Amino acid sequence: MNWLKKTLDFGQKIKRLLKKRPSRQDMEASDWTSCCKGPVLKKDLEDNLWVCADCYKHHRINPIQRFDLLFGKGNYQVLKTPIPPDDPLNFTDSKSYKERLKSARKKTGLNCSMVVADGSINNIRLTAIASDFNYMGASMGAAEGEAFLFAAQHSIKNQQPLLVVASGGGMKMQESIISLNQMTRTTLAINELKTNKLPYIVLFSDPVAGGITASYAMLGDIHIAEPGALIAFAGRRVIEGTVKEELPENFQKSEHVQDCGFVDTIIPRKDLPEKIGILLSILLNKKSEIKEDNSDKAPENNIENREAS
Ligand SMILES: [Zn+2]
16 A cells, blocks of 8 residues: 555645745745736836736835835935834744844845935925835834934925825834824824924835824825825724624725715825825915926026025
């Protein structure tokens, strides 16, 4: 019966090989990713601004891809933000926080999940913040708080609007109360912007949750969302378990959140620069900027123009 055992073992081996799923590293190194119709070439997705041509899903993009899209490739300056000491509570769960930070930095090439840039849309200079979900789910800790405050200060110093592309799973549990404190700090920074009468625009990208929703993401003068983005505080299952009711299918998606009044407008990714440019022109009372192209003017001139208007 040895031949039968060998045949069965061989069959099991084939089964295991077929079942083996590619690792996350394999997926990241590959030219392919997946969407509604199965495998899709990353290059094809990129050519369509990382939006699926079949199901219209707006895939997550990193801060540099976001700034390229908003300002144009190389048309902006990434600003260096202060980084406070790592791991203030010396936290360890299944893995030490230091280890987690180390691998997030290796994976993304960033020091924290938030990146700040200075660029122009529709010839209006602004400060922008975007987060990288690949950096520990873009959750917020002291470093992200410092980056946010730095961006707000940069806006005030240069008297220019602040645009936040909100994204992230919430606050970093590894920093406990220190991360929760960033909710207060970001709120105070936004108050300063408002005291200075500077526009503060929030763009919700998938996903925005927890303390991020409960702080800076909900305090914009205008709330824009990308289609289909998850915007939540607690998770769907937690709420369903609490209220004992079945929730609508699009619950916590941009479209539903707009119906509830927390999102002003949903704008497809390809239209974002144009529409944000128009909104900023209106907020700054710069109607002439909507159609005029003064891109050959130096930024200093632009500031003078704005102050004169
Ligand atoms: Zn798709």
